[in-house]
Amino acid sequence: MRSSRLFLPTLKENPSEAQIVSHRLMLRAGMVRQHAAGIYNWLPLGTMVLNNIARIVREEQNAAGAQEIIMPTIQSGDLWKESGRYDDYGPEMLRIKDRHERDMLYGPTHEEVVTDIFRNNIKSYRDLPKNLYQIHWKFRDEVRPRFGVMRGREFLMKDAYSFDIDYARSKHAYNQMFVAYLRTFARMGLKAIPMKADSGPIGGDLSHEFIVLADTGESAVFCHKALLEKPAPDNVIYDADLQHIIDDWTSYYAATDEKHDPAVGEKLGADLVSARGIEVGHIFHFGKKYSDPMKASVVGPDGNQVPVMMGSYGIGVSRLVGAIIEASHDENGIIWPDSVAPFKVGIINLKPGDAGCDTACNDLYAKLQKAKIDVLYDDRDERPGVKFADMDLIGIPSQIVIGPKGVAKGVVEFKRRTGGAKEELALDAALNRVLA
Ligand code: ATP
Ligand code: MG
Numbered sequence: 001m002r003s004s005r006l007f008l009p010t011l012k013e014n015p016s017e018a019q020i021v022s023h024r025l026m027l028r029a030g031m032v033r034q035h036a037a038g039i040y041n042w043l044p045l046g047t048m049v050l051n052n053i054a055r056i057v058r059e060e061q062n063a064a065g066a067q068e069i070i071m072p073t074i075q076s077g078d079l080w081k082e083s084g085r086y087d088d089y090g091p092e093m094l095r096i097k098d099r100h101e102r103d104m105l106y107g108p109t110h111e112e113v114v115t116d117i118f119r120n121n122i123k124s125y126r127d128l129p130k131n132l133y134q135i136h137w138k139f140r141d142e143v144r145p146r147f148g149v150m151r152g153r154e155f156l157m158k159d160a161y162s163f164d165i166d167y168a169r170s171k172h173a174y175n176q177m178f179v180a181y182l183r184t185f186a187r188m189g190l191k192a193i194p195m196k197a198d199s200g201p202i203g204g205d206l207s208h209e210f211i212v213l214a215d216t217g218e219s220a221v222f223c224h225k226a227l228l229e230k231p232a233p234d235n236v237i238y239d240a241d242l243q244h245i246i247d248d249w250t251s252y253y254a255a256t257d258e259k260h261d262p263a264v265g266e267k268l269g270a271d272l273v274s275a276r277g278i279e280v281g282h283i284f285h286f287g288k289k290y291s292d293p294m295k296a297s298v299v300g301p302d303g304n305q306v307p308v309m310m311g312s313y314g315i316g317v318s319r320l321v322g323a324i325i326e327a328s329h330d331e332n333g334i335i336w337p338d339s340v341a342p343f344k345v346g347i348i349n350l351k352p353g354d355a356g357c358d359t360a361c362n363d364l365y366a367k368l369q370k371a372k373i374d375v376l377y378d379d380r381d382e383r384p385g386v387k388f389a390d391m392d393l394i395g396i397p398s399q400i401v402i403g404p405k406g407v408a409k410g411v412v413e414f415k416r417r418t419g420g421a422k423e424e425l426a427l428d429a430a431l432n433r434v435l436a
Helices: 021-028 044-063 077-083 111-121 167-187 239-250 262-271 317-327 355-370 384-393 404-409 427-435
Strands: 032-036 039-042 074-076 094-097 103-106 130-139 154-164 192-196 206-213 219-224 254-256 272-287 297-299 305-307 309-316 345-349 375-378 398-402 411-416 422-426
Touching (some): 039 044, 044 130, 044 167, 074 077, 077 103, 077 111, 111 130, 154 167, 154 317, 167 239, 167 272, 192 239, 192 272, 206 219, 206 317, 262 272, 272 317, 309 317, 345 384, 355 375, 355 404, 398 404, 398 427, 404 411, 411 427
Antiparallel strands (some): 032 039, 074 103, 154 309, 192 206, 219 254, 219 272, 297 305, 398 411
16 A cells, blocks of 8 residues: 555644543544544554454454354344343443334344344254354443543454353363463463453353453453463364363462452562553353343253353454554554554655655565565655654554665665664565565
């Protein structure tokens, strides 16, 4: 993409409505614009990052055996009356009447809908296990939407739902998601700490939140420092090893401030990390909470009907965009990890109109495009300072600067956004660096 064509309304000044750094930078980098309280337009740069995050989530869900579906955003209230949640859910649910005065709602979550899909289509234990997920928009009429996309009213979530014949197998499905989550967040350059959680309004008895550490996090967290140092588990895990991995990860102390026990903190001494965190994922096992009232049962091995055991597994896909920025930025702007960057490489032409610079830039741009590398070529007729500032603001991980002096010597400047180190390289060497 050429900067001269890209819809990228960057801002020089800090917008006054933004209280935290990710919100400020998302507005300044032209990623989002607010439409109404807690409801955002995602502009091209924001959409690219959102899609990259969704792709990683999708790959790890698929690898863990979950299957993607798309459920409606607008749901029938009748299903929620069956589960008993229509009256319980409260004002966070946006209720709508259609032209026939039927109760509809904009889905804040999808347990009822997915349970309905299941009961209408799966009849035997032989068809289990199943795990269905979607990456879709939710609406929750939050009392205080704030911090940009971190606590929106409309937001993008990955929600998966597992169906199993008994507790042991349902726990196995839960464990698979647990590991998939560790891998997912690690691929985004994040340290996510699994923390035992209350299961909240959705109910259940086995539940973990995944918390990313960042100074501006909504909750205070305390944990053993080993949790920050452990690498995410490998992709290929044999079933026998899975429980060991979970036991290991959950053996370390981790708590939010309400549950933090100062005595434990004292005992851990220097091993205790106290920090702030952002919840980016939440997994629950809730057994028969929906399958019982909604009669989602299968024929078991003995010929009797058994309600299925279920779990649900959420990831805040749009919240992650903000969380990654909170965890990775400096005074000049965003520092995207390569895996989610909107463009992996930026080319800065210091002197558009200069034949040598134009040729070198066009040539490099064509080669990168041919190699299917997402590249942003700043071909605008702007001062170099403006171009440097924009490239850093929008966080492009590798930057190649091409100017007349370098072209005369056959070299370009190669810069990594992280650390900011600059190197002079021959054009081909810079290309190879990026390709590697
Ligand atoms: P919170 O305590 O932050 O309100 P929750 O417990 O209501 O979260 P879940 O129902 O478990 O959240 O939803 C799964 C994930 O969706 C959360 O872990 C979070 O990352 C994300 N999420 C929840 N509410 C919002 C929101 N209002 N805006 C953006 N993301 C959200
Ligand atoms: Mg909530």
